[in-house]
Amino acid sequence: MGGYVAVLAAPGKVVAQGSPVALKREYGKGYSIQVTFHSSSSLAASEGKVIAAIRNVAARAYTTIPGALQLCYHLKEKDVNVVRQVLHLLDTRSGEFGIESYDIIGTTLEDVFLDLMRQNDAAQFSEGNPEKFSLIQDSEKIVSVSLDNGRPVSFLKQALTIYYKRLLILRRSWLTSLLAVAIAICGSCIPLTFISDIQQTCVKRYREILPVPLFIGNFPLTALTTLDDDTLFVQSPPSLLQTLVSTPNVSIPGVVDQPNKAAWRGYITGNYRNIVAGGISYDASEGSAVYVYEASEKTYGPTLQNFASNLLYRRALASSGDAAAASTSTIQASFGTFPRVVSGRLVPLKWIVFFGAVMVRFLQTFPSWL
Numbered sequence: 001m002g003g004y005v006a007v008l009a010a011p012g013k014v015v016a017q018g019s020p021v022a023l024k025r026e027y028g029k030g031y032s033i034q035v036t037f038h039s040s041s042s043l044a045a046s047e048g049k050v051i052a053a054i055r056n057v058a059a060r061a062y063t064t065i066p067g068a069l070q071l072c073y074h075l076k077e078k079d080v081n082v083v084r085q086v087l088h089l090l091d092t093r094s095g096e097f098g099i100e101s102y103d104i105i106g107t108t109l110e111d112v113f114l115d116l117m118r119q120n121d122a123a124q125f126s127e128g129n130p131e132k133f134s135l136i137q138d139s140e141k142i143v144s145v146s147l148d149n150g151r152p153v154s155f156l157k158q159a160l161t162i163y164y165k166r167l168l169i170l171r172r173s174w175l176t177s178l179l180a181v182a183i184a185i186c187g188s189c190i191p192l193t194f195i196s197d198i199q200q201t202c203v204k205r206y207r208e209i210l211p212v213p214l215f216i217g218n219f220p221l222t223a224l225t226t227l228d229d230d231t232l233f234v235q236s237p238p239s240l241l242q243t244l245v246s247t248p249n250v251s252i253p254g255v256v257d258q259p260n261k262a263a264w265r266g267y268i269t270g271n272y273r274n275i276v277a278g279g280i281s282y283d284a285s286e287g288s289a290v291y292v293y294e295a296s297e298k299t300y301g302p303t304l305q306n307f308a309s310n311l312l313y314r315r316a317l318a319s320s321g322d323a324a325a326a327s328t329s330t331i332q333a334s335f336g337t338f339p340r341v342v343s344g345r346l347v348p349l350k351w352i353v354f355f356g357a358v359m360v361r362f363l364q365t366f367p368s369w370l
Contacts, residue, residue: 023112030075031075031105032073035102036070037070042098046099050071058077062076171227178214184358187354187358190357209338215332232253232276233256234255234280236260236263237258238258240282240311243311244330278291280304287312302335303335317329
């Protein structure tokens, strides 16, 4: 659908009128070409060459600088053939000028308006009103404008004005207002179901953690039995496990003895799939202990580490000459996970997220209710 534009100049005089196409055709200054160069050095080297070459085709052309690497060449020509020649020139010599790209820009209504205002100002200037367009230096020429400071309005009247505005909106479209109220109520009430069964307390509740003792000497050896034919434990030297318990002569089903570290390592390598709790090899002369365990079970590793620590601890006590302490002292540790907060702590976050999303949507959909 075509429009109709009227250009007004002070004090309300119609300078031009017509459709946008007609105004551009009659008052437009022709086409412009905006050229983008590869670099600032290309622009500096080719700025004069390009305008000189374009003026051979469009003699009244001039340039402006819209961007850092851009120049706009205003052809001041409406002839399509002239524009075609300029484009052919830029295509054939783009490599020489360092041109990256260019765009054709037609006359806009803004350009038409600015040109008409300049023409109108020049006409009034020539009619004998030069002081209207000169800078006012004399304070006597400054005309003060008396502005109304207004009067204070009570908050009650302001509230009534807002309610009156809402009433006018409601009379025009009651469905929109009803939806706005419904969304606000639903966004506030529906999330309450998320926290309806939450205990009203500010005290953090933690799950009870039962520590698991790691010192193997606290358990009777008869309890260390396997339920199948798998190997429970592999030790080197023999009867190493019995050194930390009070019944050293009791044999333990499922415990395999190896004479030295090499035999222990070979047995572990060949039968690791059938070993339940792992194994340990202790060298008293060197004061070193090596243990292996299945990583999928969380207590095997700490238990064997405690076993090895007690062996090395007793050897250190024996080396210091305290034979009594070396036979009785133990490191008794326990295993336990960090306490976890009772589930449901983040449930109120659902209410916050849901209510916030609804309110954001409410403000986007019904901005007139602000």
